[in-house]
Amino acid sequence: MPRIGWVDSFSVHDEKIDDQHKKWIELYNRVHAQMMGIEPTDDYLGIGEAALAEMIEYTKYHFSSEEDFMKMIDFPGYEEHREIHQAFVRKLEAISSQMQEGTHVLNSEILKVIEDWFIDHIQKEDQNYTTHSR
C-alpha cells in the first residue's frame, strides 16, 4: 500500500500538472517506503537519501513548470506562489543536507510534514491558478 494514493480531489483539472503531481506522489511514496523499511534502499548513501534527492530534483522541475504556466496565463498570484515554492524547496534541501551531515534522521514525522504540505498545496494554491486559467 503506497503512503499516498491519488484521489480525484487532488486534480487541478490540467492533465500535465496532474501527471506531474502523480509522479511526485510516486517519488514521495518511494522515499517513504525506504525510510520505513518496506522497500530496500536503492542507493549507496544513507537509507532513502538517493530517493529523497530524486524527489527534491523533481520538485524543482515541477515547480518551475508550474511557474512557467502561471506566467503564461498572467496569473496575478504568481510572485506569491513562487515564494511558497522556494520556501518549500529550501526546507527540503535543509532536511537533505542535515541527513548528509548525519545530524538528522528522516523520520515519519518529517515525512508527514512533507506529505501534508504537498497535498494541501495542490488542493489549495494550485487549484487557484488552474481555476484562473479556465
Ligand SMILES: [Fe+2]
Ligand atoms: Fe504550486
